[in-house]
Amino acid sequence: MTTSTKREAQAQERRNQLIDVARRLFAEKGMERTSIRDIADAAGVAPGLIYHYFENKDALFWAIIERHNPLAEMTALFAQAETLPVREFMLLAATRGYALMGERQDLLRIVFHEALSRPEMLQRIRVLQQMGIALLVGYLNGRIAAGELRPHNAEATARMLVGSILALRLTGAPAEPYITDIIDNLLCGVAAP
Amino acid sequence: MTTSTKREAQAQERRNQLIDVARRLFAEKGMERTSIRDIADAAGVAPGLIYHYFENKDALFWAIIERHNPLAEMTALFAQAETLPVREFMLLAATRGYALMGERQDLLRIVFHEALSRPEMLQRIRVLQQMGIALLVGYLNGRIAAGELRPHNAEATARMLVGSILALRLTGAPAEPYITDIIDNLLCGVAAP
Amino acid sequence: MTTSTKREAQAQERRNQLIDVARRLFAEKGMERTSIRDIADAAGVAPGLIYHYFENKDALFWAIIERHNPLAEMTALFAQAETLPVREFMLLAATRGYALMGERQDLLRIVFHEALSRPEMLQRIRVLQQMGIALLVGYLNGRIAAGELRPHNAEATARMLVGSILALRLTGAPAEPYITDIIDNLLCGVAAP
Amino acid sequence: MTTSTKREAQAQERRNQLIDVARRLFAEKGMERTSIRDIADAAGVAPGLIYHYFENKDALFWAIIERHNPLAEMTALFAQAETLPVREFMLLAATRGYALMGERQDLLRIVFHEALSRPEMLQRIRVLQQMGIALLVGYLNGRIAAGELRPHNAEATARMLVGSILALRLTGAPAEPYITDIIDNLLCGVAAP
DNA sequence: CATGAATGAGGGTTCATTCAT
DNA sequence: AATGAATGAACCCTCATTCAT
Structure with missing residues (x-):
């Protein structure tokens, strides 16, 4: 034994x-x-x-792939979302997402690489990604209901956020000042008042 | 002859x-x-x-790659930027970018795929990408100077825009309603007034 | 084990x-x-x-090449050079050299063939050949010092010997009577007394 | 026309x-x-x-190969052999042979190279070479008959000469002092008197 | 006389995979 | 559990050669 x-x-x-x-x-x-x-x-x-x-x-x-699933961590993060103001939490989530993509950067490369040339991979990736977006959309809609965000299509916002962070990583850009600027742009807009 | x-x-x-x-x-x-x-x-x-x-x-x-260089078209597009109000032009540019990535979607896959595993490719591709972002940054700074956009870090905005559009394409999402929502979010922000 | x-x-x-x-x-x-x-x-x-x-x-x-290096054998042969009179030893060495080139005739063909068209091979091969000639020159100079050969440029003699034997092999000529004649010519000359 | x-x-x-x-x-x-x-x-x-x-x-x-046949020149050279003393002519012939192999060194490389790997080539080469040796043997026998060289196997001498010169070329050795030494060794021998 | 597009066999080499040990 | 010898298909690429123009 x-x-x-x-x-x-x-x-x-x-x-x-x-x-x-x-x-x-x-x-x-x-x-x-x-x-x-x-x-x-x-x-x-x-x-x-x-x-x-x-x-x-x-x-x-x-x-x-199976050994390194980032979803668990993200879920945990969103569980405590209510404890922070919107801007703080979004900054936190974005920073954490950026960091996660960094820690798992090699994984990210692998997954992207294979996803782009193997349909069955792409399928599995999209499921994961959809879950990530769903998490974010859930949070955003909660904030809208709470009156902290104006009523709008939360999915577009979620996609912007994920896309922006992803683009930072893909281009090798640093977290700061971009992340802060991104969140502020997203919250306040760039149009002149 | x-x-x-x-x-x-x-x-x-x-x-x-x-x-x-x-x-x-x-x-x-x-x-x-x-x-x-x-x-x-x-x-x-x-x-x-x-x-x-x-x-x-x-x-x-x-x-x-050389046969299908999207930069020329984008440059032409930005040349006429002044003739339209900010929101209209950004919608136009985003839509055109989305369409271009679609027409060249296969190219996009190839480029991404190779860039992820071959440093010398990544290098050459980043040059192209940098030129795209520079184009956008130039435009945004012009609008800031003109008082149509509030003073801010234009590069962050450019990266958001590109990243968001790219993410749409990579996830296979449709142009509408996302593009309009993205532009509106970007201009007005999502925070409650 | x-x-x-x-x-x-x-x-x-x-x-x-x-x-x-x-x-x-x-x-x-x-x-x-x-x-x-x-x-x-x-x-x-x-x-x-x-x-x-x-x-x-x-x-x-x-x-x-490495598996069939004739240098070891030739070195051993020259180690016992002192035990024989000049003519006997030179006959022995020439005969042994001729035999060796025969045993390794295929090798000889390969080496020559490659040496003639690939500079880097020529380089490595010349090193080997130089060692062979050095062996012979050392012996000849010893005999000159011992008064058994007249003072002269030993390297010319060495090259004659090697060249003559090599030519026999390359042209497919038999050992006898050529080898004996060659040694005698070399020792006594062909001029009328 | x-x-x-x-x-x-x-x-x-x-x-x-x-x-x-x-x-x-x-x-x-x-x-x-x-x-x-x-x-x-x-x-x-x-x-x-x-x-x-x-x-x-x-x-x-x-x-x-056909365009560059060295035999004609060598035949012409031997035609005037009688006009010079043995030593002078042999020096001349050796020097000329060395030079010829130099002028046609590239040809030599080609011929050797191919001869070593293609039997039908080897055949044609040997014919040429045999004619060269025959030329030399004829001369040497003439000198023996004239009492200028001691009676001996002229073919061995011819092969020594050709082999020695060839070896010089193959190893990239210079003409002087080797050629003079070679001729002197050949005529007078290297044994102590 | 001269071109160069086109062929297709064969070159050295790599590599995922198997299996006897 | 672990080895590494062995397989054979496939890879990228080269090249002598042909032929329509």
């Missing part, structure tokens, strides 16, 4: 190691430019071993 | 055909998943011929 | 087999006219396997 | 140009590493034109 448990733990560790190594390499060079041998070398194991843990390269890819 | 011109014209035609075929395939499957043979087959041509027209696969890629 | 050793031994054997097969084919048709597939077929092996053992075709070439 | 003659002359010129260009390139990089396109580019013509003048690449190769 104990031994088998130890074995299992060891196996789990090895599995995670392979996932992490693969994530790094995939992010650096893209999935196709990363060979199984590259991964094996970087992990210090033989190429054959990878097939002991994953059916094939694609399965390894999905394992990476 | 006539003959040589005819020959040249034919060659140009063939070149364009190859570019178009490649564009389609690259967009469908990604550049790496598209083999030279795939392109040749789709064009009804021997694989070797492609190397008669393009030095290698990468050169073919850049030929695609 | 035993198993890994067996594996290693097997791998070494396979490596040597590939070297030998390649040596034969390279000698028969020249390196460029021999494809990796030719080698693989002749060895009864998949083409990819060759790249498991050698980085590329060139590396395979150098592996052939 | 005149026109056709002019045309013919022009054609002959073009033919020779192609031969010369090909000779240079073949010598530089070897025949296989030189493509028809390389030759065409260097000559400033279209690839197709080469096939107007030569059936294929091999025919072009043979045309090069």
Whole structure:
């Protein structure tokens, strides 16, 4: 029992190691430019071993995705939304989103990269993204109902916010001053009074 | 003279055909998943011929990019910016940008895809993107000077606009009602008055 | 332990087999006219396997050279030079050199062939050749010092000897009577007394 | 008539140009590493034109060989052999041979290169070489009959001479002092008196 | 005489994957 | 659990050669 448990733990560790190594390499060079041998070398194991843990390269890819789901964290963040004024919370959420995309930047690259060339990927990505937007839309509509935001199409706002943050990351732009400016623009508008 | 011109014209035609075929395939499957043979087959041509027209696969890629450069059109659009009120022109520009990304959606996929995994591509693409943003920033600062927009960081606004439109395209969302809402949000803000 | 050793031994054997097969084919048709597939077929092996053992075709070439380096044997021969009179030793050395070029005739063909069209090969080969000549020059100068040969430019003699033997091999001439005649000519000259 | 003659002359010129260009390139990089396109580019013509003048690449190769036969010159040289003392003439012949191999060094490279990998080439080369040796043997036997050289196997001497000179060229060694030393060694021997 | 578009076989090489050990 | 030898298909690219113009 104990031994088998130890074995299992060891196996789990090895599995995670392979996932992490693969994530790094995939992010650096893209999935196709990363060979199984590259991964094996970087992990210090033989190429054959990878097939002991994953059916094939694609399965390894999905394992990476599954291991890093950012939705949980975002959900937690929105749960405490009510405790802050609108502007503060939006700043917080935007900053956190920006940071998250940074922490998982390699993942972001992988996902985007693959999503753009593999329809079945795109499908799975859109589901996630839809959930993110839904979270945001829910919050915004709550604020509208509370009279803190003027009545309007919340989905457009949500898309603006996500798109703007995403664009910052994609272009390598820094968080400040852009994030603050974005939120202020969004809240107050840029038209002359 | 006539003959040589005819020959040249034919060659140009063939070149364009190859570019178009490649564009389609690259967009469908990604550049790496598209083999030279795939392109040749789709064009009804021997694989070797492609190397008669393009030095290698990468050169073919850049030929695609060059053939469809949206910058010229955008520049022309901004040249007549003064003739319209702010809101009208921004709607027009956003709509045109959205449409352009649509017409060139396959191109967009290709460019994104490659940019994400090949630093030297990212470099060249950022140059283009920077020029687009500069165009927009120039316009916005003009409107600020004219007192039509309140003084603010125009670059943040430009990035919001581009990011928002891009996000629409990437998520497959329709132009309306989003574009109008986005422009209105941007101009007037979403905060309650 | 035993198993890994067996594996290693097997791998070494396979490596040597590939070297030998390649040596034969390279000698028969020249390196460029021999494809990796030719080698693989002749060895009864998949083409990819060759790249498991050698980085590329060139590396395979150098592996052939390294496996059959005649310098060690020649060095050993010259170590016992003192035990024989000049004429006997020179006959022995010439005969041994002729034999060696025969045993390695295919190698000779390969080396010459490549040396003639690839500067970087010529470079590496000249180093080897220089060492051979140096060996001979050292010996000759020793004999001059010992008063057995008249004082003269030993390098010219060394080059004559090597050139003469090489020419025999290149033209397919037999060892006898040429070698004896060559040595005698070299020692006594052909001028009438 | 005149026109056709002019045309013919022009054609002959073009033919020779192609031969010369090909000779240079073949010598530089070897025949296989030189493509028809390389030759065409260097000559400033279209690839197709080469096939107007030569059936294929091999025919072009043979045309090069035929255009540059060194035998005529050597025969002329030996015709005046009697006018000089042995040592002087042998020096002259050796020097001339060395020079010839230099002038035609590129040709030498080509011939050697191809001879080593193509049996039918080797055959043709050996015929030429045999004629060269025969020329030399005839001379040497004449000198022996005249009492200027001691009676001995002239063919061995001829092979020594040719081999020595060839080795100088192949190793890139300079003419002097080697040639003089070689002739002196050959005439007087290197043994202590 | 001259062009250069077009062919298609074959080159070296990479790589996901399998399997005996 | 782990190895690494072995496979074979596919890749990008080169090139001698042909032929309509």
